[in-house]
Amino acid sequence: MTEIPGPVPPVSDHMLGAALSDAILPVFVTGTWDEGMPVLWVNAEFTRTTGIHVDELKARGTHPLLSLVGADPDREPGQTALREGRPTERMIQGLRPDGAIGWWHVTMSPIPEDDGVVRHWLGAATDVSSYVERHAAQLASLEVERRERADLDLVAQTTELLGDLEYPYALRDIADLLRALVPWAGFYLNDDGLVFADGVDVASPPSGRGRRHARYVPETPVLARVGGPPPVEPDVHGQNPAPSVDQVQDLLDGVTDGPVLLELDGHYPAHSASGWLRRDLVRRVVEETGAVPRSVVVHAVAGRRRVLGLLVSWHGAGLHLDGTPASGAGATPSEPQHVFTVVEVVARRAGTAIDNARLYAREHRLAEALQRAMLPEQAEVPGLDVWTYYAPNAEHAQVGGDWYDVLQISDGTVGLVVGDVVGHDVEAAAAMGQLRSVVRSYAFELATPGVVVDRVDQLVTGMRIPRSASMVYATLQQGPDGESWDIRYTRAGHLPPLLLRGGQVTQLAGAGGSLIGFGSRPRETARAELRRGDVLLFYTDGLIERRDRSLKVGLDALVETSGRITARDAAGVGEELLSRLADAPEDDVALVVVRMPDPVADGEVQPLSPRSRRWLLPSEPPSIGRARHAVLRTCQAWGLPESAAAELVVSELVANGVLHGWGNIALRLFDTGDGLRIEVEDSNPAPPVTTDGHPNRLGGFGMQIVERLADWGWRPAGSGKLVWAKLRPTD
Template sequence: MTEMSPSPAGLLPVSADHLTAALAATGVPTFITGEWSAGMPVLWVNAAFERFTGMTVEDLAVLGPNALLALVDDDPEREPAQVDLVAGRSMRRIVGMRARDGRTSWLQIDVTPLPSDDGGAHHWVGMATDVSEYVDRQAAQLASLEVERQQRADLDLIAQTTELLGDLEYPLALRDIADLLRSLVPWASFYLNDDGLQHADGVDVASPPSGRGRRHARYVPAPPGEPSTGPGDAVEGGETLAGDHVQDLLDGLVDGPVRLDLGATYPPFSASGWLSRDLRHRVVEETGAIPRSVVVHAVAGRRRVLGLVVTWHGDAQGEPPATAPAPEGEHVVTVVEVVARRAGTAIDNARLYAREHRLAEALQRAMLPEQADVTGLDVWTYYAPNAEHAQVGGDWYDLLQIADGTVGLVIGDVVGHDVEAAAAMGQLRSVVRAYAYELTHPATVLDRVDQLVTGMRVPRPASLVYATLEHRVEDDTWALDYTRAGHLPPLLLREGTVRLLSGAGGPLVGFGADPRAVSREELRRGDVLLFYTDGLIERRDRSLKVGLDTLVDISARITARDSAGVGEELLARLADAPEDDVAIVVVRVPDPATDDQVTALSPRSRRWLLPSEPASIGRARHAVLRTCQAWGLPDSAAAELVVSELVANGVLHGWGNIALRLYDTGEGLRIEVEDANPAPPVATDGHPNRLGGFGMQIVERLADWGWRPAGSGKLVWARLRAT
């Protein structure tokens, strides 16, 4: 009688035959095996197992011991599974199983030992659940996450590259970008086409913005009719020469990227030949591998290709060449292409900006006013354009030594501070200069300027003050005649009082229908004249009248006894953050009787802008003597000698305007001279067979000195030693 399983009340009992029939009929592949020590022979499988694997018990018996393991693909968890089976414990694993038709499915295998009287695992029952859809979905999710991770990494690399390209003055910018690319490929580097291909760690922004330089000579192929091995190749002495595809890339004949075979023979003097030779040496030196081929991308500017990005993807000699990027390398090619494109745009922009900057500096040197050497007067001038990108604006001044004892002075302001304002300023400056030397008298000069400007149709309105100072030898006094064309009134500072010279007013330049008026002032010793443009006092948060009242109040409290000191006090209190162009001219009539008696409490700094001409050496000596006198500093003779040598070096070896600055550090006078020549000064033992060359030796004897880069040139400093 068949044993019956207990069942709930009211239900038919379940027999062992029922359980056996259920296992045989279930759609879940099921099997029973023997014990592990016998090789777990398969004793029984159900129909679902046979349908899934295509194998019967007899087929599995042919496979020998552990026949089920033979159906399972290599599984990293096979060893832990065997440990569980040997120990007689239940085991669950997800494995890939190969069917007879060769297809592989993912199965979740559950194997459980059947109970026995002695407690041993003599028989095992197993079930296999098809989880291929779940595994495939999980694999797709993991692949999607990997793609997203790679995209994030690529975007991060491009962002870092963009940041490096933002500062191409850093000399190793391209090298650092190549190092970033080496997170994608074994090796990468930049080459720029500056006077021929050159390996580049950084960018020389002074190179021509087009990138055009000396070309590598293109090989001339054989004449028509002679044998040729194919497009782009040539034959020389029976040897096949590969086409110069790198030169095609540089010339913009192909978009790229191109693959360069480093083992091929290229035409003499070709870009491909030079690059392949350089790469074989460079990659071997840096990686120790002998590359077979590289991928070359163009670094393109707006109009021309500026250089190349070369990447090595790891193929070495002895390996078959790759005909196309591997699927996993396609994103690498895309990222390198983006980096190359951004690098080309950044390099082109940097070089165009550098060219514009050089043009602006040339314009500045040509148009900035120069201070004349005025005998008998202490003169200080200052000019600063508000726009940082434009080195010259619409404000200007001029001091002209018209004749012995006669000085012309003009200060003006063209509306705006852009290139058009600068151009209008240049026109007016030339006109006023020409008439000042010819006519001298302020009213006559301005009348003629009105007539000419009306005919010239200068696009911007302008204001100015034109004045002459005449020296009377008989009583050593000065007389001031001036006229104003819509400009702010000059100031007269006399013994602690300030007076606006508001006479002789009139309309803007070019709008004077009636003859211009002239006012006269008799100047005394110690008097100070202040000419300025509205940038000194104009602010958005206050009216021009309030700014003018502030200027008068500050001028009344000035303690300086020299024109440079007066100017420095005004700048310190009014022009720390100007909102417009600023031009200032300070003229002081010296007073020998009182100048040496009082040490002023003005700012202990001075500045001058001098033209690069020999006369500036004398003006610099005069400036330092006046400063030492105003500050009560000893050793003015040593300071005069040091300033003379430094400014002379700037005049002889530099170019552009020379900036002279003096500082009282409390421990000695500090002198700074800046010019546009970046070459450092060198102390020599003199020039062979001729005089001179000992200037820096003199400076070394009297002062501690050094230098540093400044702008497009250099700054040389010297601090006088205390005696």
């Protein structure tokens, strides 16, 4: 370090005074605290900065710049320091010469004299207005960013809730989220009238447009005030036409886009949408918050073609029940626009989600009805025990392209089809229906399976069905001695059927070929034989296909499982396969089980098969006989003694379903350990009734028969009902 040579000259009072006078910071000198700290001297920069000369300060007393240092009780630490003669610093606010508000960083330092007594204070002020403003702008920017993040997070949470509208309280939870912004919010859906909604019934169609007013007067404000006369333009005659008396109804009708401001202290026609909504809101909000809102904002929850409902939010203060003012937490009508924007975004997204969910549900019901209509019900083939099963994958909207068919071509000849169309939508179901019809037509016309599929190839190529498909078609012809059936089959890109015989499993892998419509050469026909006690399995890949294994591994698992089956009836074989292989299927499952009964061997050993069975029967009189045969076979397979009583009960329950129901009839049997339980489900929601018979005609005693033999009851199921009966143990 280089030292300055020679002695350092002392700073004279003149030099110090000149330095303070010419300093670029406002500098001033005051008296003591006890004297009120009067301003005794200021430099030129102080006068330039504040526009006030020292003489004016003396005349006016303490400058406002300095009065803030010691006058505010909140600045007690600064006052104490000044009283005790210690240095202090403060951030203070003051007026600039142009009247603008400025910020200064003020320091006050005591000037002790030779005797150590402080009789003067030296003050210096630094203009930090630009720093304060910059800091305030940064804080405001951070607050805007925080608010935007919170808004985005709220919208994201509502979007997640809207993604699962099957949850019964989705709309209620969304309204609860909105209450982070407003004191109260709630949804109303226009489902057969305006109703408050906690959730969405996706199966409920919207009630459509309500009544329209003969004349509607447009309003200029964004928020149209309901309950008071809106500003309107004079008509051609210079008169103001009458405004709409029910703008909430106009919002529902799509006449106006909204939102509208509903004044809850207004008067409305008793049967108007505005009047009903006002009454319901006052009651509901008072019950939930204890305050009476003065007005609410009503947003339209709009779908693609119609308004599906309303999102109502309370944005302001109201009155407690005792009449005292109640300041509502959250926004007010003069709040930042972002609150209205968030509520509007939620309303739009809710409308789109509800519309999509209902459209999806309608498409699902349409495709399922189309698919179910084209799938055959449980078939009854003389000389064979036939059981069928179909279940579309729940992940694919209960719609699939798998199908099966059991055709009684002639006495002693049966046609069996199992196929799979690519896809899980209405188009796949429609393609499946077309193929089913084509195969049926040629099956009754031609006898050889290979020839049938050749003709199907030709017709499908001309029809240009957009989906590829696989299929197995087989015919079973009873032998002349009745001891066997001749199997002839062909495969069009489909997995091989299985033949189960005495614990051995054979894959019927012959006569393979390409997918339907892609055959380049004549289809082959292979042969096999079905003997007493044998089981024939037709299936689709959904039974064995899994993401974590190859199709070959799944086929090997099916072969291994089939070899361990002990059931002695077709339904038992099917139930055993499903319980072991299809507990969580990843695709549609179609299964056809054909067994040739063996009267001698079937009664020798009691098999350990699943103690439940199911059938799907058409709503037609022959189903009554099929149900009786199914119960008899099941009681024989399970070794149950009450087969006669079970036959009577199931006959009456299925007969009631045929006579009074519609659609398909589902029959289920369960061995409960202390009696057989029978369940019959149909599409008629009306409950069964025990009567004393029909006057002047036969019948009407069916449920009395059921009541004598079993305990019974019923419950709603889907769109219909399920009737159950549990047989009483025999003595």
